[in-house]
Amino acid sequence: MDDAGRQAGRGRRGRTWARRTGTRRAAAGLAVAALAAGGITAVASPAAAATAAATCSATAAQVYAPPSGTLTLAPGTVLACRRVPDGTTSWRSVTSYQVRYVTTDRTGARIPTTGILMVPRTVWGPAALPVVAYSSTTVGLGRQCAASQQFTGGLLGGFVDDIEITAVSDLLNDGAIVALSDGVGYLEGQTHTYVTGLNNGHAQLDMARAASRVPGAGVAKAPRVALAGYSEGGHSTLWAAQLAHGYAPELDVRAAAAGAAPVDLKATATNLNGGLYAGFLADSVVGLSTAYPSMPFRSLLNPAGIKATDDVRTQCLAGTxxxxxxxxxxxxxxxxxxxxxxxxxxxxxxTWGRVIDAQKVGVGVGRPGSGATYEIGFPVLDYWGSIDDVIPPASQAAGAKRLCDAGVAVRRKEFALGVHATTIVAASSDVRSWLGARLNGIPDAGNC
Known part of the structure; x- marks a missing residue:
């Protein structure tokens, strides 16, 4: 098929995402900039910084500045934003914004974090489009590795450490707005709190909230929302699905698609230790020790351990x-x-074992009205490769079963001969089709 044919085909798919909301959300979209501006707070106190935030003209230094003072603003509030080049491979014209916004850490404290909002141009306009709140896959712990920087295509971009360019670009091709969260810990002087469920699940939901508050982006005030992510992003997505009902009940979340998620960190650690992908274990150790600073960590290390973990904090995925x-x-x-x-x-x-078990997915989960700690009232697509060489397939299947046993509508899918690095690509078409159907109101009872 030539380029024109591919574009025509993708355009037809895009129409299925937008058709149901159409013009009835257009008026809301025109008002978004004015409504959002009222919720903008500057990173710094001078009036110039406030103006930069309200007009999405902040500097990179303002977006990624270290935390300062105590935040009391509502989760999802936009603190700073800036237009950045489109670094995706989407055939659509995409307007991108790096965003600094408010989220909640595992202790309940309000903190700033970052992400990137990518808005594709369609004939219907952004107010008619759904939002896919996407959580980044593993990109490394160094501040320069943040997906929100890699997706700009600039000096720090180029996807050297990001395997999800195709998946994200195809969502944009289909006519979905992508609100991609970095997770927590990519500000100046920070370390990413890798695989910390509460931190990164909250950040993903709050990026969905922030999407409609970015000045000039035109996102509807109350868009249809889907959650998606792969690998570490899959773990975050399942946590966001668990948290959505209690933490962000106003979001119109229709579905969640999670791929190759490390749903049981102990099983994953056993598989990784001493193997080709032991770097993921190193990221986990450092990320959790950052999220739980009171737990013994540095005192346990020998000189080689101190150097190795200090190095991990500065490295991107390939280096790790x-x-x-x-x-x-x-x-x-x-x-x-x-x-x-x-x-x-x-x-x-x-114990460290208790901390690690606290990140397990599918514990304390139930259907709406069950009284469970985490109630999930929308369908979940849980998928993985049959020979995943990073996350044990058996542990992923067990995680899906926990959700099924809790009464969640789960669509389980195992991709034959899929390894960790390839399943994200192999599954892309299925994931997009499944998400599109859910966003257009077609139910799925799952295949539990």
């Missing part, structure tokens, strides 16, 4: 995987602790 390949966690503690021994180490938040 290269330096940690085939290394074992036992080599980095003073007492050569095994994973099981680390789980038994006690601290103010209990």
């Amino acid at each position: 995987l290269a330096t940690w390949a085939f290394r074992r966690i036992e080599a980095y503690s003073t007492d050569h602790l095994t994973l099981e021994q680390i789980y038994a180490v006690k601290g103010p938040d209990g």
